[in-house]
Every structure is written in structure tokens, then in C-alpha cells.
Amino acid sequence: MSKRVLALGAVDENGGVSVSHREQFIARVVEAFRGLRVVWIVEKETRSLRQNALYWGLWVDLIHKELGWDESYIHHWNKEHFNLRTESVADPKTGEIKDVSWPGDTHDMPKDAFSEFLERVQRGWAEKGIDLPWPDEYKKDEEPQ
Numbered sequence: 001m002s003k004r005v006l007a008l009g010a011v012d013e014n015g016g017v018s019v020s021h022r023e024q025f026i027a028r029v030v031e032a033f034r035g036l037r038v039v040w041i042v043e044k045e046t047r048s049l050r051q052n053a054l055y056w057g058l059w060v061d062l063i064h065k066e067l068g069w070d071e072s073y074i075h076h077w078n079k080e081h082f083n084l085r086t087e088s089v090a091d092p093k094t095g096e097i098k099d100v101s102w103p104g105d106t107h108d109m110p111k112d113a114f115s116e117f118l119e120r121v122q123r124g125w126a127e128k129g130i131d132l133p134w135p136d137e138y139k140k141d142e143e144p145q
Contacts, residue, residue: 046107046108046109046110046111046114047106047109047110047111047114048111048114051111051114051115051118054118054134054135055118055121056071056075058132058133058135059118059121059122059125059132060074060075060078062130062132063125063130063132066130067130075106076103078121078124079103079104079105079106080103081124082117082120082121082124083103083104083106083117083120084101084102084103084104085101085102085103085104086099086100086101087099087100087101088100122134
């Protein structure tokens with residue numbers, strides 16, 4: 001059995017842990033998992049607002065103006081061409097191993113993975129003749145401190 005109780009939190013440079021709405025979070029964990037083993041999963045910070053603004057506010061808009069495609073279609077197309085996920089699965093009836101592919105989700109991508117996705121999108125559209133600019137202020141703000 002797998003259940004999830006989500007909370008936003010962070011670990012600071014000194015190893016301190018902060019969790020938003022700590023009391024409610026602990027109460028929900030106790031209620032949902034009393035008597036069960038709990039495994040904590042620590043994930044990298046998801047894509048930044050600046051990354052999101054670059055992708056949706058600039059690039060998707062430029063592609064929309066160039067091709068006339070709907071913004072949600074452009075996003076799906078980008079995921080399908082630049083973020084395709086493939087997994088080998090066994091057919092339950094025959095046992096044959098087959099590769100299954102689907103457009104990978106970008107919503108909860110860590111910053112570094114979303115940066116790689118952005119680079120693939122930019123490179124892919126450049127090959128199709130559409131220049132997606134990477135503003136200097138974006139590069140400066142995204143560099144590690």
C-alpha cells in the first residue's frame with residue numbers, strides 16, 4: 001500500500017529542516033500512517049519561476065506566433081519530442097518485453113532537469129528554423145551561487 005502526504009520544506013545549509021504548516025503536516029502523517037513504516041523522499045527544488053516564465057512567457061509564445069499553434073499543443077509537442085520517456089515493460093499475457101514511450105511530465109521537474117529540457121527545446125526548434133532566445137538575465141540568475 002502506498003499513500004502520500006505532501007508538504008513543502010527545505011533543508012538549510014546547517015542541516016536544519018523546515019516544513020510548511022508543520023503541525024498540520026505531522027497530524028496528517030500520523031492519521032494516514034499510524035502503525036506503518038514511513039519513508040521520506042527528498043527531492044531537488046522544482047523548476048524556478050524564471051524557467052517557467054522563459055518557457056511559457058517567451059518561447060511558447062514565440063512558437064505560437066510563428067506557427068499559429070495552440071499553446072497547450074506546443075507544450076505537448078515539446079514534451080513528445082524533447083522529453084519522451086521510454087520504459088521496458090513485460091506484456092502480462094505473453095511475457096514479451098516491449099518498450100513503451102510517452103511524453104514525460106515537466107511539472108515537478110527539478111531545476112537542473114528542466115534546464116536540460118529547455119536546452120533540448122531550444123536546440124530542437126533551432127533545427128526547424130525557429131530561434132528561441134536565451135536572455136542574458138536568465139543565465140545570470142540561474143547560475144549557482
